Amino acid sequence: MTEAVLLVGGQGTRLRPLTINTPKPMLPVAGVPFTVHQIARAKQAGVTRIVLATSYRAEVFREFLDANDLGIEIVVVTETEPLGTGGAINHVMSELASGPNDPVLVFNGDVLTGVDIAGLVHHHQQVDADVTLYLTPVEDPRAYGLVPIDESGRVTAFLEKPQTPEEIITDTINAGCYVFRRSVIDDIPAGRVVSVERETFPGLLTSGALVTGVVDRGYWLDLGTPLAFARGSADLVLGHAPSPAVPNPGPFLALPSAQIAPDAVLTGGSAIGRAAVIESGAQVDASVVFDGAVIESGAQVRNSIVGVGARIGAGTVLDGAVVGDRARIGAGNELLPGVRVWPEAELAECSVRFSSDR
Ligand code: GDD
Ligand code: MG
Numbered sequence: 600m601t602e603a604v605l606l607v608g609g610q611g612t613r614l615r616p617l618t619i620n621t622p623k624p625m626l627p628v629a630g631v632p633f634t635v636h637q638i639a640r641a642k643q644a645g646v647t648r649i650v651l652a653t654s655y656r657a658e659v660f661r662e663f664l665d666a667n668d669l670g671i672e673i674v675v676v677t678e679t680e681p682l683g684t685g686g687a688i689n690h691v692m693s694e695l696a697s698g699p700n701d702p703v704l705v706f707n708g709d710v711l712t713g714v715d716i717a718g719l720v721h722h723h724q725q726v727d728a729d730v731t732l733y734l735t736p737v738e739d740p741r742a743y744g745l746v747p748i749d750e751s752g753r754v755t756a757f758l759e760k761p762q763t764p765e766e767i768i769t770d771t772i773n774a775g776c777y778v779f780r781r782s783v784i785d786d787i788p789a790g791r792v793v794s795v796e797r798e799t800f801p802g803l804l805t806s807g808a809l810v811t812g813v814v815d816r817g818y819w820l821d822l823g824t825p826l827a828f829a830r831g832s833a834d835l836v837l838g839h840a841p842s843p844a845v846p847n848p849g850p851f852l853a854l855p856s857a858q859i860a861p862d863a864v865l866t867g868g869s870a871i872g873r874a875a876v877i878e879s880g881a882q883v884d885a886s887v888v889f890d891g892a893v894i895e896s897g898a899q900v901r902n903s904i905v906g907v908g909a910r911i912g913a914g915t916v917l918d919g920a921v922v923g924d925r926a927r928i929g930a931g932n933e934l935l936p937g938v939r940v941w942p943e944a945e946l947a948e949c950s951v952r953f954s955s956d957r
Contacts, residue, residue, distance in 0.1 A: 601720060602697050603646045604688060607634060607708035608654030608681055614825050616923035616941045617904065622656050624708040625663065626828070627889075629835035629845050629852055629870055633822065634660075636835065636842040637706055638669055643843050644716035646704060648672045650691045654681040685793030688784055699782040707775030711831045713818035713841045714776060722813050723778040726752075729808040730783060730800070733776040735819040743821075744773035744796045746812055754810040759796040771812070774819055783808070825921040825939075829904050833868030833885040851883070854890075863894075872907070886917075895930065902936075912948060 607624040614623050624634040638649055649671060653660050657677040664673055676691045688705055697703050702720050714733050723731035732754060734746050745758040747769040761767050773796065783803070787793055803810055818840050822828045834840040838848025845852075851865035854872055859865065860879040867885030871877060875888050878896040885902050888894060892905045895913040903917040911917060912930030919936030922928060926940045929948035940946070 600647045600696070601645055601702065601704065602648045602650065602695055603641045603704035603706060604650045604652055604691055604695075605634065605637060605641075605706050605708050606652050606684055606687055607660065608652055608678060608687055613823055614828060616921060616939055617825055617828070617906065620656075622653070622659055623822070625659050627872070628822075628828070628832045628887075629842070630854055631844050632663060633711075633831075634708060635667075635669065636711070636844050637708065638671065638673070639843040640841070641704065641706070641716060642669070642671045644720075646671070646716070648696065649674070650694050651675045652678070652687040652691050654678040654687065681792070683792040683794045685787050685795035685799045686789075686791060688779070688795060689787035689789050689793065692785055692789075695781060695784070697781045699780075699785070701781050702778045703781050703784060705777045705779060707821075709822045710775040711818070711820045711822060711834070711840050712774065712776065712815075714774070714815045716776070719776065719813055720778055722811070726809070726811055728778070728811045729780050729803060730810045731778040732800075732810065732812045733774045734771045734812045734814045735774040736770050736814070736816065737772050737819075738770070740767060740770050740772045742823075744800075745769050746771055746773050748812040748814070752811050752813070754800075754804065754812050757796065757800040757804060757810075759794070771814060774815070775821065825904055826902065826919060826936075829885065829887050829902060832870050832887045836868035836870055839868075860896075867901075869900075878913075889924070906942060 625632045851869045857871045863877040872890035876893045889907040891908040903920040906924035908925040920934040922940045923942035931949040933952040
């Protein structure tokens, strides 16, 4: 038996304007809540029991799990106040069935990856590590935990979100999936906020514990920003990011009851939600169109997110845009990368352009 802890708590607001009411891991991605992709991959790798460490709107997880059988035992544990990543891991301690030396997997709840989960556990046991970290190289490591390793794979330091250029000593980062020796989880201080990245890992290194890193160069994405969320969704739909919850990858995914005009063009792994309407001549590329949204005729939507019930007017161009739930963008607008339209906002016809054409 292998157990896994899924960290799905924290603040839940970083995907604004998308997550006003929905915990980030419960946002639908390629047809199911993001968390379901992680659970399905863990199950496929041989995990038999999952503990969800929640803090923000735990009832949304419970209701979903009550209504949907994912074919694996799932326990939901809730912190009354967010305890940080380390505090959350320790807080689920009493729900773990593993013995003191058994491996326990821990996943950040917002990471999409093709990592070989069973291989990670195997490596952890083979070297008899206290903690094994999944690492991945990235172009710009500043937003992550930097993890240098020596030639034997032993972790030599852990620098969370480096502040100065001197601290950027590697491009290999903590990819948000760990294997813990269970007793290490028990040793994390209880009942207070603990950061596994800033406190637990550096502390283990100081005390001489064996922390190893496994570098994997396969698919990896942190869905922490709205546009990364759109990218991850497209990659799941296309099959670039592997998930057993996407049985038939393809150029787009339209959920039941979506209405798509015969001459609309859907590409790049776009996901179209329930009862969404894509009108004649509209083009949707690498985007997420949530339930009930309407893309009017001739509109072009690229690398963007259109919230629940939002309306994009005829001929409007969205590129790298995030449009909140029920917002209304009139016809003939042009919204380019970085723009965020808050829920319910209204933009009149032909009122914003980034170019003077037309
Ligand atoms: N239950 C619970 N309680 N979960 C939490 C809490 C908490 O208080 N705080 C954070 N989490 C969960 C988040 O929901 C997320 O799934 C995960 O822990 C990591 O937190 P983030 O807030 O997303 O951290 P980050 O993306 O800035 O950095 C982390 O991930 C990077 C890789 O994506 C760190 O682990 C970095 O070291 C790492 O490189
Ligand atoms: Mg994150």
